[in-house]
Amino acid sequence: MxxxxxxxxxxxxxxxxxxGHLMGNFRNALLTTITPLEQIASLPxxxxxxxxxxxxxxxxxxxxxxxxxxxxxxxxAKQQQFTNxxxxxxxxxxxxxxxxxxxxxxxxxxTITYYSSNPLSQFxxxxxxxxxxISEQQTVIDSEGIMGQITATAPTSSRVLLITDPDHQIxxxxxxxxxxxxxxxxxxxxxxxxFIPKNSVVRKGDILESSGLGGLFPAGYPVATVTQxxxxxxxxxxxVTARPIAQLHRSRKVLIISKEPLPTKPKEVENGQ
Amino acid sequence: MAxxxxxxxxxxxxxxxxxxxxxxxxxxxMALLENAMVVIPPISLMVLLYWCAHFLDKTHLLSAxxxxxxxxxxxxxxxGAHALVFSVLAFLMLRHRLRFKAHPVWRQAxxxxxxxxxxxxxxxxxxSPVLDSNDAIQFWSMPVIAIIIWPLLSLIFxxxxxxxxxx
Numbered sequence: 001m002x003x004x005x006x007x008x009x010x011x012x013x014x015x016x017x018x019x020g021h022l023m024g025n026f027r028n029a030l031l032t033t034i035t036p037l038e039q040i041a042s043l044p045x046x047x048x049x050x051x052x053x054x055x056x057x058x059x060x061x062x063x064x065x066x067x068x069x070x071x072x073x074x075x076x077a078k079q080q081q082f083t084n085x086x087x088x089x090x091x092x093x094x095x096x097x098x099x100x101x102x103x104x105x106x107x108x109x110x111t112i113t114y115y116s117s118n119p120l121s122q123f124x125x126x127x128x129x130x131x132x133x134i135s136e137q138q139t140v141i142d143s144e145g146i147m148g149q150i151t152a153t154a155p156t157s158s159r160v161l162l163i164t165d166p167d168h169q170i171x172x173x174x175x176x177x178x179x180x181x182x183x184x185x186x187x188x189x190x191x192x193x194x195f196i197p198k199n200s201v202v203r204k205g206d207i208l209e210s211s212g213l214g215g216l217f218p219a220g221y222p223v224a225t226v227t228q229x230x231x232x233x234x235x236x237x238x239x240v241t242a243r244p245i246a247q248l249h250r251s252r253k254v255l256i257i258s259k260e261p262l263p264t265k266p267k268e269v270e271n272g273q
Numbered sequence: 274m275a276x277x278x279x280x281x282x283x284x285x286x287x288x289x290x291x292x293x294x295x296x297x298x299x300x301x302x303m304a305l306l307e308n309a310m311v312v313i314p315p316i317s318l319m320v321l322l323y324w325c326a327h328f329l330d331k332t333h334l335l336s337a338x339x340x341x342x343x344x345x346x347x348x349x350x351x352x353g354a355h356a357l358v359f360s361v362l363a364f365l366m367l368r369h370r371l372r373f374k375a376h377p378v379w380r381q382a383x384x385x386x387x388x389x390x391x392x393x394x395x396x397x398x399x400x401s402p403v404l405d406s407n408d409a410i411q412f413w414s415m416p417v418i419a420i421i422i423w424p425l426l427s428l429i430f431x432x433x434x435x436x437x438x439x440x
Contacts, residue, residue: 121348
């Protein structure tokens with residue numbers, strides 16, 4: 001009897017989570033429960049890192065390094081926007097305004113506390129949670145491009161589903177041609193660009209940027225670079241493989257973009273640790 | 274009389290069981306953070322199977338369900354998927370735990386290997402992981418690692434449980 005109840009409850013939960021996306025708060029509560037476990041699990045690695053570091057000048061260097069990293073991150077993020085704006089203006093001039101505008105967004109800086117990269121799921125944990133005003137579906141970028149989106153929040157930490165996760169999809173367009181498609185994760189640190197017809201002009205090295213369709217991801221941020229283009233027999237679509245531009249496993253600091261664009265020029269940036 | 278002993282053992286070891294689950298989940302998290310979860314078996318599931326076989330007065334299905342939910346959160350999978358897998362495996366253990374308990378440790382280890390293979394098959398069906406050749410070898414060799422780990426895990430828990438229940 002117990003088994004039957006557990007079985008039915010599990011199936012109901014799966015349906016509610018997979019088809020209805022109704023379990024957001026429940027998942028957040030569970031994530032809050034396991035957050036201390038994650039901190040305990042990361043302790044041995046942290047202790048090892050502490051003991052193998054020279055303590056004499058480390059504090060001063062750490063502070064200076066953090067300041068510089070934060071500055072570089074902000075500047076690079078701005079530069080991304082400006083490069084995209086230039087391209088956007090060029091395209092608008094030639095196509096008479098067929099593409100969307102890039103809006104100014106307010107951002108928060110967060111530090112990656114740990115990440116997981118395995119064929120089942122690819123995600124990051126960052127040190128900002130709902131107490132810092134973070135909510136689900138916010139976009140996360142690093143200095144190079146889009147990394148993923150927030151999928152669950154605990155009080156002081158959040159989970160970021162990476163663009164390489166098998167469950168992740170993001171609407172993109174090819175920067176050079178404006179052709180739209182859907183970029184999905186493969187679980188192997190690469191992505192696949194779907195729904196690109198055979199007659200499209202896609203080249204190795206093309207940059208894919210977020211198209212902004214669907215309203216979840218802001219438009220104009222670089223996402224991936226095309227690494228391989230294949231034709232698969234009678235399939236009407238091309239098989240396009242792309243490598244993420246963001247340093248998914250090397251970045252330490254990330255930016256969390258707010259959902260609402262700023263009405264005026266952005267001034268406020270909250271510094272993370 | 275025997276039933277009374279088993280009941281008192283289970284209730285006396287309640288905190289030990291809870292603590293063991295927390296430690297096991299911490300180990301699972303460590304394996305996840307070190308990107309070794311493909312090859313390292315889920316320690317929480319192995320501990321659950323140990324308690325299922327050890328204390329016969331409880332079904333442990335509630336524990337299986339909650340551990341599964343926590344595993345779903347940990348691995349970022351659909352909520353309920355691991356809960357279902359853990360419950361099914363715990364139920365299978367309940368069906369033949371008397372025979373399992375009577376076996377010597379090496380035979381138990383091979384049974385656990387079969388359970389872990391079943392876990393991997395269910396994982397493969399539910400989550401369809403994209404495995405390259407290296408990952409595939411690691412993924413399917415996980416039950417072998419479980420067979421190696423089980424005698425050690427079984428020995429540690431037997432000693433601790435004996436002390437706790439006697440004490």
